[in-house]
Amino acid sequence: xxxxxxxxxxxxxxxxxxxxxxxxxxxxxxxxxxxxxxxxxxxxxxxxxxxxxxxxxxxxxxxxxxxxxxxxx
Amino acid sequence: xxxxxxxxxxxxxxxxxxxxxxxxxxxxxxxxxxxxxxxxxxxxxxxxxxxxxxxxxxxxxxxxxxxxxxxxxxxxxxxxxxxxxxxxxxxxxxxxxxxxxxxxxxxxxxxxxxxxxxxxxxxxxxxxxxxxxxxxxxxxxxxxxxxxx
Numbered sequence: 001x002x003x004x005x006x007x008x009x010x011x012x013x014x015x016x017x018x019x020x021x022x023x024x025x026x027x028x029x030x031x032x033x034x035x036x037x038x039x040x041x042x043x044x045x046x047x048x049x050x051x052x053x054x055x056x057x058x059x060x061x062x063x064x065x066x067x068x069x070x071x072x073x
Numbered sequence: 074x075x076x077x078x079x080x081x082x083x084x085x086x087x088x089x090x091x092x093x094x095x096x097x098x099x100x101x102x103x104x105x106x107x108x109x110x111x112x113x114x115x116x117x118x119x120x121x122x123x124x125x126x127x128x129x130x131x132x133x134x135x136x137x138x139x140x141x142x143x144x145x146x147x148x149x150x151x152x153x154x155x156x157x158x159x160x161x162x163x164x165x166x167x168x169x170x171x172x173x174x175x176x177x178x179x180x181x182x183x184x185x186x187x188x189x190x191x192x193x194x195x196x197x198x199x200x201x202x203x204x205x206x207x208x209x210x211x212x213x214x215x216x217x218x219x220x221x222x
Contacts, residue, residue, distance in 0.1 A: 008121045008191030009202035026216040040217050043210035048125040050212045065123065069207035072120070072149060072190030073107045073161040073181075 003063045010038060010068055022046075022056045025064060043067040074131040075148040076122060080109075080158030086148050090164055094144065099166045101173040105181050107161035109154050117153045117195040118160060118203075126189045134180060143167035145180055149188075153195060187211055 002019055006012040019025055022044060029035045029042075044051055045065035046058065058064065075086065087104050094102060109118050131147060138145040143165055150160040163181055167173040187210050193200035 007123050007189065009193070009204075022215065023218075026218070029216055041209045041213055042216055043213040044215050045126055048129060050126070050210070052212045052215055054215055054218050065126070067123065067126070067189055067210055067213075068191065069204070069209045069213070070186075070188060070190055071192040071203050071207040072122075072184055072188040073192075 001060060002058045003061075005063065005065045007065060007067050008070075010035070010066060020058055021054075022051060022058065022064075023054045025058075026054060029066075038066075038068055041069050074128060074146075076124065076151055077148065078152050079150060080154045081148055081150055081160065081162055083159045083162060086162055087164070090146050090166075094166045097166075098168070099144075100168050101170040102164065102166045103173045103177045104162060104164045105177055106159050108159050109156050111156045113194065115156070115194045115196055116198070117155045119153045119193040119195050119200050120150055120160060121191040121193075122149065122151055123189040130188055134183070138165065138167075138176060138180075141167070141172050141176065143172050143176055145176065147184070149190065 001016040003014055003016055005014045017028060019028065029039050045067060046056065047063055083106055091102065134145050146164040148162045154160040163184065165173045165176045165180060186208050192203040192206065194203055
């Protein structure tokens with residue numbers, strides 16, 4: 001299982017998904033009415049490293065962090 | 074990198090940094106202090122931070138700065154920060170002014186674009202995500218099937 005964490009204003013508790021690529025995560029998010037509204041603006045961290053390939057492979061125990069648009073300072 | 078609950082004690086933090094570097098033969102010390110302004114009817118701003126990725130972002134800047142003979146520092150607030158208080162301080166210390174002047178610009182701008190921090194206006198006691206002032210991080214859009222570094 002892969003743990004999915006939602007940062008900042010997404011404001012959801014973490015969930016676990018049985019997925020093996022970021023593409024499968026994308027498919028899950030697109031089916032969710034609320035999460036799909038965030039989809040085009042999200043950066044994705046896997047074990048705290050930003051990934052940029054939708055075919056990136058996920059393994060059991062990976063922690064995926066979904067990061068919405070930022071504004072520090 | 075220093076994170077504090079609530080508004081920053083600017084004199085204390087900047088004095089501490091100055092004391093740390095004043096005898097190390099650096100010729101330039103530039104600070105940027107961000108202060109909460111009274112605008113749009115807000116009572117305060119509020120911040121969420123994802124510390125593990127912020128720490129990596131800051132470490133990458135320490136490496137970049139070191140390659141140019143400089144040091145970077147930053148402090149940021151977590152939670153509510155009232156009007157007239159500071160939520161963000163960054164600093165660049167370098168042997169000569171030119172590197173420090175250039176780096177403070179790059180460091181602060183990249184901070185705004187890529188540090189994993191979320192800002193909320195506090196209005197009538199409620200936190201409202203500052204969506205219009207927020208920027209998708211580098212790499213955002215991957216879930217749409219785009220490659221976007």
